[in-house]
Amino acid sequence: ADNLSALWFEKPINPCVKLIACERGGDYFDAIHLSDLALKSPRFYAEGGAKNVARRDGMATTVLSAATTIGRIPDYYFQAVGSGTGAIAAWEANMRLIEDGSYGTNTMKLMVSQNAPFVPMFDAWRADSRAMLPYDADKARRDVAIIDAKVLSNRKPPYGIKGGLYDALKATNGEILVATNSQARKAAKLFEELEGVDIHPAAAVATATLIKAVQDGKVEKDATIMLNITGAGEEAFKAEHKTYALEPTKIFPLNATADDVVAAVEMMFE
Secondary structure, three states, rough: OOOOOOOOOOOOOOOOOOOEEEEOOOOHHHHHHHHHHHOOOOOOOOHHHOOHHHHHHHHHHHHHHHHHOOOOOOEEEEEEEEHHHHHHHHHHHHHHHHHEEEOOOOOOOOEEEEEEEHHHHHHHHHHOOOOOOOHHHHHHHHHHOOOOOOHHHOOOOOOOOOHHHHHHHHHHOOOOEEHHHHHHHHHHHHHHHOOOOOOHHHHHHHHHHHHHHHOOOOOOOOEEHHHHHHOHHHHHHHHOOEEEOOOOOEEOOOOOOOHHHHHHHHHHOO
């Protein structure tokens, strides 16, 4: 319930659309857990997340667009990650482009980023661990409360699974980078000044790490770089359009039981 303002629409939503939320103090993982409880009902089906091929293929179109516009596969791919699904999709698109052969044969180096102090994948990668390291739930929630880019706060991402982010980074000789709120805000300000559009905090994290990577000499000056701006233009849109919120039909406690959640959610569609 802390981040309901992140969900907005340009027109009123049909009453058949229902929203459930965790109580204040919860995080991304608590929301995922709540949806998993609802899925214990035979009436609902999981969207699939990183395991949804169509979802990944949709995300991969950014790389296809970059390659067809530039005329070649980029050398580096910068994106902020919460689950890492977008970066996995980028890697898959890269492999397809190589197989196609029309845009070169180079492998993009994945340069993915997290928003400090919430950096569980960075910590695991730095330790060269396929498994995520222990992360106390209460500390994780406190760290999530600090970061600007709330969408990057998945505590249990598809990092270590076969074909997950760990494998993608290994295959591309990639890196996980970090940016603080201050660095991301500075990058967002610079982006708006130069490109004329506001960007979301996650995109600002990616931009900040690109700036630092260039400053640190991690990227060649003549390299072809793809920076995935995963969200932008919200402030500009809201300045010219009326927007609509979707209020939760029910807010659940963090310790809600499966029976309670299933009963409540099924009742919403009676």
